[in-house]
Amino acid sequence: MKRLWRDRRFWFIAIQAVAVVLIAILGLTLWQNLQRNLQQQGMTLGFNFLESQAAFDIGETLIPYDRSSTYARALLVGLLNSLRVMAVGIILATVVGVTVGVGRLWDNWLLRKLSLLYVEILRNTPLLLQLFFWYSAVFLSLPGLQDAIKLPGRIYLSQQVVALPLPWTLPEVLENGQIVGGLQLSPELSALVLGLSLYTAAFIAEIVRAGIQSVPKGQWEAAKSLGLNPSLMLRLVIFPQALRTMIPSLTSQYLNLAKNTSLAIAIGYPDIYFVASTTFNQTGRAVEVMILLMVTYLTISLVISLVLNFYNKKVQLKER
Numbered sequence: 001m002k003r004l005w006r007d008r009r010f011w012f013i014a015i016q017a018v019a020v021v022l023i024a025i026l027g028l029t030l031w032q033n034l035q036r037n038l039q040q041q042g043m044t045l046g047f048n049f050l051e052s053q054a055a056f057d058i059g060e061t062l063i064p065y066d067r068s069s070t071y072a073r074a075l076l077v078g079l080l081n082s083l084r085v086m087a088v089g090i091i092l093a094t095v096v097g098v099t100v101g102v103g104r105l106w107d108n109w110l111l112r113k114l115s116l117l118y119v120e121i122l123r124n125t126p127l128l129l130q131l132f133f134w135y136s137a138v139f140l141s142l143p144g145l146q147d148a149i150k151l152p153g154r155i156y157l158s159q160q161v162v163a164l165p166l167p168w169t170l171p172e173v174l175e176n177g178q179i180v181g182g183l184q185l186s187p188e189l190s191a192l193v194l195g196l197s198l199y200t201a202a203f204i205a206e207i208v209r210a211g212i213q214s215v216p217k218g219q220w221e222a223a224k225s226l227g228l229n230p231s232l233m234l235r236l237v238i239f240p241q242a243l244r245t246m247i248p249s250l251t252s253q254y255l256n257l258a259k260n261t262s263l264a265i266a267i268g269y270p271d272i273y274f275v276a277s278t279t280f281n282q283t284g285r286a287v288e289v290m291i292l293l294m295v296t297y298l299t300i301s302l303v304i305s306l307v308l309n310f311y312n313k314k315v316q317l318k319e320r
Contacts (some may be wrong), residue, residue, distance in 0.1 A: 045288065144159055204250065251308040
C-alpha cells in the first residue's frame with residue numbers, strides 16, 4: 001500500500017479521475033439549475049420550434065429559401081453563408097499573409113517597410129473598426145450601378161454589387177444599368193471577407209516571417225551553394241522546413257478567423273449568428289439557440305484543427 005502511495009502513475013490517474021468527477025458534478029448542477037429556471041418560466045427544453053415557419057427574409061442565400069421556410073432551413077442558410085466566408089477568408093488571408101511575411105524579409109528596403117507598415121497598422125487596429133471602415137467608408141461610398149467603376153479584367157465596383165470575372169462567364173452591364181454574369185458579391189459580403197482576410201493576414205505574416213527566420217543558417221548557405229535564385233531557394237528549401245514551425249500557429253489564426261465571422265452581424269451580413277439572433281428574438285428560445293450556436297462553432301473549430309493537425313504530422317520529420 002505504501003508503495004502505491006509513492007507511485008507517480010497512481011497519483012496521475014487519481015487526479016484525473018477526481019477532475020472528471022468534479023466536472024461531471026458541475027455539469028449536473030448547471031443542468032438541474034437550467035431545468036429549474038425553465039420550469040419557473042413555464043418552459044421546457046426542446047427543439048420542436050425548428051420545424052415552425054421562420055417568416056423572415058434573408059438577404060443572401062446559397063440554397064432556396066423564402067419566408068415560408070422553417071427555422072431549421074433558415075439556420076442552414078446562415079451556416080452556409082458563414083462557411084463561405086470562412087473558406088474564402090482562410091484562402092485569401094493565407095495568400096496575403098505569406099506574401100507580406102516574405103516581403104518583411106526581402107532585400108528591397110521599400111518592400112520591407114511597406115510590409116512592416118501593413119502588419120503594424122492592421123494588427124493593432126480593432127477588427128470591428130476595420131469592418132466598419134471597409135463597409136461604410138469603402139463599399140457604401142462606391143457609385144451606383146449606373147456609374148459602376150470598371151477595372152481591368154471586367155471587374156465592376158458599385159454600391160449594390162461587386163462583380164468579378166469567372167473563367168466561363170464575364171460580367172456585363174446591360175442598357176438598364178444592371179450587371180449580369182460573373183461572380184456577384186454584396187457589399188456586406190465583400191467588406192466582411194476583405195476585412196477578416198486582411199486582418200488575419202497581418203498575424204499570418206508575422207508567423208511566416210518567424211518561421212522562415214527559424215530555419216538554420218546552414219540551410220540558406222547550402223541552398224546558395226547550389227546556385228538557386230532567391231525565389232527557388234525560398235520555395236524548395238526554406239519554406240518547406242519553415243512549415244514545421246508555422247502550422248501550429250497558423251491553426252490558431254484560422255480558428256480565430258472562423259470565430260470572428262460572427263462579427264458579420266455588425267454590418268448586416270446574414271451569417272449563422274445573425275440568423276440565430278433573429279430566431280431567438282422571434283421564438284424566445286435562448287437556451288436552445290445558444291446550444292446550437294455553440295455546437296456549430298465547436299464542430300467547425302474541431303474540423304479545422306483536425307485537418308491542420310493531420311497536415312502538421314505529414315510535414316514533420318520522421319525519426320528513424
